[in-house]
Amino acid sequence: MHELSIALNIVDVAAAEVKRHPEAAVSAVHVRLGPLSGIVKEALLSAFEIAREASPLAHAELVIEEIPIRFYCQQCEMEVSVASIQALVCPTCSSPAGEVLSGRELEVSALEIEA
Amino acid sequence: MNDHKTTRLVEVRTKILKENDVSARALRERFQDEGVVVVSLVSSPGAGKTMFLEQTLMQLRERYRVAALVGDLATENDAQRLARTEVPIRQICTGTVCHLEADMVSNALGEWRTEELDFLFIENVGNLVCPASYDLGEALRLVLCSVTEGEDKPLKYPTIFNTADIAVITKMDLAEVVEFDRAAAHQNIQSVRPGMHVLEVSAKTGSGMTEWIEMLSSRCAMEESGKPMNDGR
Numbered sequence: 107m108h109e110l111s112i113a114l115n116i117v118d119v120a121a122a123e124v125k126r127h128p129e130a131a132v133s134a135v136h137v138r139l140g141p142l143s144g145i146v147k148e149a150l151l152s153a154f155e156i157a158r159e160a161s162p163l164a165h166a167e168l169v170i171e172e173i174p175i176r177f178y179c180q181q182c183e184m185e186v187s188v189a190s191i192q193a194l195v196c197p198t199c200s201s202p203a204g205e206v207l208s209g210r211e212l213e214v215s216a217l218e219i220e221a
Numbered sequence: 222m223n224d225h226k227t228t229r230l231v232e233v234r235t236k237i238l239k240e241n242d243v244s245a246r247a248l249r250e251r252f253q254d255e256g257v258v259v260v261s262l263v264s265s266p267g268a269g270k271t272m273f274l275e276q277t278l279m280q281l282r283e284r285y286r287v288a289a290l291v292g293d294l295a296t297e298n299d300a301q302r303l304a305r306t307e308v309p310i311r312q313i314c315t316g317t318v319c320h321l322e323a324d325m326v327s328n329a330l331g332e333w334r335t336e337e338l339d340f341l342f343i344e345n346v347g348n349l350v351c352p353a354s355y356d357l358g359e360a361l362r363l364v365l366c367s368v369t370e371g372e373d374k375p376l377k378y379p380t381i382f383n384t385a386d387i388a389v390i391t392k393m394d395l396a397e398v399v400e401f402d403r404a405a406a407h408q409n410i411q412s413v414r415p416g417m418h419v420l421e422v423s424a425k426t427g428s429g430m431t432e433w434i435e436m437l438s439s440r441c442a443m444e445e446s447g448k449p450m451n452d453g454r
Contacts, residue, residue: 108319108351115237123233133228144353144380191379193412202415212238217231
């Protein structure tokens, strides 16, 4: 479990951004999270409550956008989302996944700022 | 209180592990320039990483210049054990940190002249969860699981299998005793990481080690062909 260190990183990334808006209060941090990032959503949400204390994000909530694992299926000739991280196959034709196009995301996408 | 507060969305788009990614990229470029093949090993505690590494080092040391970094929360036991191979070994004690990070690798390397190496091995902390998130700048990541752990490890820890290049099933000498279902294990690995190369080894009996050493040799030959000749070689 390293969600706390990830949560602290989120606070750092957001705090660096907040410096550009010194008068503003951050009400939310938006994070994009893919299942292949190795981070568990629920654990990250709890860790964030500890990590945000005594930081510019003390009153900010964490909004997690879950990103599906997607790949280009050669058989179906289209981009598809896998049904499960345990089975990286096309949901339509069951072809095995090639290069993953999304699903590894672990990034701060936006801040909600009140001013 | 200001009643006229407005909320606006400021786009950020910053990777949360940006610092580690930057350090890992620098390491990878360094290793590529130096022509050293860097292989990391991840597994649960007790899957046999150290034994596998010991046998790998023993078999490589006659023909290649090799070294290893070994990560653990505490103790220098692994480094002491691997010192028997007479290969340069350094222990990274992470304290309470459950995984290695790229900066720990560069700090541990210190003044080591990695450009004089053919192979550098990095044994991660025994953990199938956290190491998945941290790039160490390695060229190859191995995930090891032993036959005694059962066939469903890949399904339980899909992310680590997905970030690894090669799966190594260890302790094959015990497969029969524990009624290890090979077909199921392979199927599970392919399910979470389609096309993954799988090795079956026993570091104890040496079975499967030849295939592994040959893989490393051809990888090294590939590096050598793209590497300028050094003096005294």
